[in-house]
Amino acid sequence: MRLVNTFAAAALATGLASAAFAQDPTKVGFIYVGPVGDFGWTYEHDQGRLAVIEEFGDAVETTFVESVPEGADAERVLRQMAQSGHDLIFTTSFGYMNQTMNVAKQFPDVKFEHATGYQRADNVSTYSARFYEGRHVIGLIAGGMTESNIVGYIGSFPIPEVIRGINSAYLAAKSVNPDVQFKVVWSNTWFDPALEADAAKTLIEQGADVLMQHTDSTAPMTIAEEEGIIAFGQASDQSSFGPNAQMTAIMDDWAPYYVSRVQAVMDGTWESTDTWGGIDSGMVAFADFSDKIPADLAEQAKAAADAIAAGELHPFTGPINKQDGSPWLAEGETADDGTLLGMNFYVEGIEGVIPN
């Protein structure tokens, strides 16, 4: 008995010793605006985190805090993370921008990566994806498939990112269906299943037979499935919530970016950068196309995605007028990134006003 104990103690001691000699893992933190189970925006960021673990195994340690409000609380969470030995922290919502900058200033040795923002520092990078490229592709499908010629669109906040998506989808839809109309409901939230479901129902009552959303829950997909209309998944493949309704989904694939940034920290090559990746970088991807999409339309949509990836097609190519009829892009002209990043106007043909 005593012998066994001795062996056990020896084994334990050896284990502890080897653990102590092993190199400290790179510690990577994430702060999320929603719950990891939203099956939308936050879910995909968490998938990216899991990909980091898969890639590096014991060489990394990852942590996360979910459902952190954008405001005073975020700064505390970030600071506590920075204080507790994190090497790299991803702040995955626009509203964390000032908090990220504040905390980054106090912890110059910790690296920060802020999603969808525009402020950078020596230890703060920004990254985002060109979701409007994905919107172009689903816009083509929506325009080709609507029978009522009304596409319902659930917006979150009227920020450039969302307006860009509406414009891109509308232009694509109109290119295949000149009679198409977009109806937009602003929910003023990123994640509120009940509110999003109400918005979906309202749009359907107004005659929409296709739903698009720029909010993160699966509620609109569930409603579309119940009502027998079609919809597009947001951020994740939501086909399990709408096996018949989902035509495809624009998926955010953060995994390659996260893996490369963690690698850079490990190699000591991390630098402050600004990344805006599109279909070509793999950041914007598509769920499997439903076989309900007519074959020629599916082919057209796929060809458009390929052309965007190849740099042959830009979703914003003139001639395009603004909603008030004033010219924006001349024939053949494409939008520059600066204008896209600050987009605060609808293109000609979209009805309604952007809430101000």
Next chain:
Amino acid sequence: MLRLEPRTETKTLIQALAPAAAVLITMVVGGLLFAALGKNPFEAIHTIFIAPLFDPYSRTELLIKASPLILIALGLSFGFRAGIWNIGAEGQYVMGGLAGSAVALAFWNVEGAWLLPLMAVAGIAGGAAWAMIPAFLKIRFNANEILVSLMLVYVATLFLSAMVSGPLRDPDGFNFPQSRLFHDSARLPILMEGTRVHVGIIVTMVAVLAAQIFLTRHLFGFNVRLLGQAPRAAAFSGVNAKRLTVICLGLSGAMAGLAGLFEVAGPIGQLQPSLPVGYGFTAIIVAFLGRLSPVGILFAGMVMALTYIGGETAQFALGIPSAAISVFQGLLLFILLAVDLLTRYRVRFVRRGEV
């Protein structure tokens, strides 16, 4: 059959120990919950309940998080004692923050020690004015203040998002819906270097003291209690119920407005659409948890803040999901209220037919 009977006498010692007992029971039940999730229960409870108290930075954050809860709950407690139910403190908080921010932005880049006091006045006025809507509808049309004040929360939230995406939007901010960052004259002075402890916390502490004095030593406090406990007696003794309604709603609105102003001029430093994070609603719980007494509210606010801050740490340090933290917070409230009930009532088994 189970029946609740009021206890004829409740020992003061038992009443004083009840909250501590409730916290202990919560630790045990919560520990079981975390163990069921496969986490070390001792480590989890330690992280949530104890570690923040021993970390200097967390201690300061505790004050920052508790301050708005305490300030709002204090204001509400007067009305709740008088049977005037202001459920819309969240909206008054937003309007106070909005009004104060409007002043800060109107004088953007103007230096001056007068700016912060002016913002505070605007914050108080904004919150109080918003609370005057249910007060007016109540005394003029006898409209239910619970419904009116609650509905106005949604109006205030939407009004805030209209303002930050319109007139108050940062002109250099790529049209994102938020204001400019306030400049230094419009930020609350920091009391301790390297933390976010701001002057508003001192105001909150003074408010606790003032409320205690008002409630126990002033005729107003007596009238408030009288109106809640015996409205007819209050009427006979000359208490003007309408005036008290206006004062109670105005006071709670003013304090919620001030809390909103402290939040924008303190830790946030700008106006954001995400300003409302539920302080106005949580403060209702805090008020009752503190048994509507100012000192009780002070402790209740700190306990609530503790579970928030410890809960955040538990998420990233131990990987406990935020939903489990919310369940734990719910448990704490449930057990506190249950223990409170059982110190004042006892449960008796009664046979059917026996009365």
